[in-house]
Amino acid sequence: MKTTKLPVLLLFVVLCAGQWAFGERSFAFGDDFRLTLGGDVRARYEGFNRDVIWVDGTAKAGPAVEYLRVRTRAWARLEMPEGVSLNIRFVNRWHKVSSHFGDPNDNGAATWEFPDEVILDLLNIHFADLLGESGLSLTLGRQELGFGNGMLLSEGTPYDQGRTVYHDGAVLRYKTETDVVTLFSFYNEWKDRFVFINDQNRRLRSGDIFTLGAYWTHNVDVRLNVDAYYMYNDVHDDYPDSRDSCERNHPVDTNLSLHTVGGRVFGRLNDNFDYSLEIARQGGRNNAGRHNQGMMVDARLRYHLPKEIMFTPSIGLELLSLTGDKADTRKSEGWNSLMMECPLWREELLPIMNNGVWTNLNMYRGDVVLKLTKKLTFTGALAALVANETDFSTGGGHYLGTLFSAFLDYKLFDYLALSAEAAHFKAGDYYVNGQDSVWARLQATLTF
DSSP states (O other): OOGGGHHHHHHHHHHHGGGSOOSOEEEEETTTEEEEEEEEEEEEEEEEOGGGTOTTSOOOSOOOEEEEEEEEEEEEEEEEGGGEEEEEEEEEEEEEEEEOSSSSSSOGGGOBOTTOEEEEEEEEEEESOTTSSSSEEEEEEEEOOOOTTSSSSOOSOGGGSSSOOOEEEEEEEEEOSSEEEEEEEEEEOSBOSOEEETOOOOBOSSSEEEEEEEEEEEEEETTEEEEEEEEEEEEEOOOGGGOOGGGTTSOSOOOEEEEEEEEEEEEEOSSSEEEEEEEEEEEEEOTTSOEEOOEEEEEEEEEEOOTTSTTOOEEEEEEEEEOOOOTTSSEEOSOOOTTOOSOSSSOOHHHHHHTTOOOSEEEEEEEEEEEOSSSEEEEEEEEEEEOSOOTTOSSSOSEEEEEEEEEEEEEEETTEEEEEEEEEEEEOTTSTTOOOEEEEEEEEEEEO
16 A cells, blocks of 8 residues: 555545444354454554754754554454453554654654554453452453553553553452452563564563552442552663664663552542542662652542533643652652653653653643533643753753643544644743744544
């Protein structure tokens, strides 16, 4: 498929979608076996100016970065007797650059041409009733896992730029009417050893990561729920010869022993108010043998106005605090975002700017969500960003900047969703010559 034909193909899909029957397809084989097939295609046209990366204005003059990314996934689930199911999903994502700061503008290093790779996105076996009806389940293999607001574990492959988030390992879960206990263990290698077709084997993370953890949720009632968790990560990094631009803002040596312990209380106080308060502390040692002492506090409150009000609005407030490292101590005080290096508030301007590294940050954020029509939703947000520490500041100040973001979502059909997303960052005195920057995206997702 030539890239120049893609817009025509997408237009054809949109125009003809109403004539097709979309959705998962299930096939029964007797009373005990059922096969379900499905898939989706996500097309993104995205761009940002150079100052997103070079906030201090050190970027050379030239065009912004613009590209088209198309990700295709196809999955199958085979349900078998005794609550056993086999899940498999393949993914392909190709990337065509139309504007770039590289010279030549559209080169092999910046372009993942079709068909790029076909990789195993998921491959696991799930035992829903491990010991009869005990509430115990087990999942073995390549799988996705996340908890709460994503502040502990949400991303296993941060360097493949929105294509996959999987982990390789085992998840054991115990459920009762009031409790969910999840034990998990993963071993994620720095590159994928099971890539088909072009065999690119791109870097997925800084090193090989062993993960062991437990997450417990206790439900008192709708107004009060409690999470408690512990996670251990060991990073083994012996691959300095394969460094590339995807590791910007990361240390050259990422060897690490990291312990994270924390908890969250959350719930719905009444028909109007939702809340969440999460606190975590880190320990262990970094690559230089310094003690990790990172802290995270995340407080959220959302007010839902009465449904009778036009556009059924809701207003959200959030205070996030992530500690920063100090240059003149023998400790590592900065929060380490090892397993959450991804967009956490939807916009991708900050994740591109910081390369997924969330640390040394106080964020005061507010947003409003408006249901403009049954199918059209608008979200607008404003965030003030302040650094905890200025030891690595080029401008000497604490104020990182102000972030404006907006999202427009349109559900054209049950199987076709469209969105327009944008963000604008106005730099503060943390930077010696801070430059404003912008990011924007148009997206279409078709599920079949």
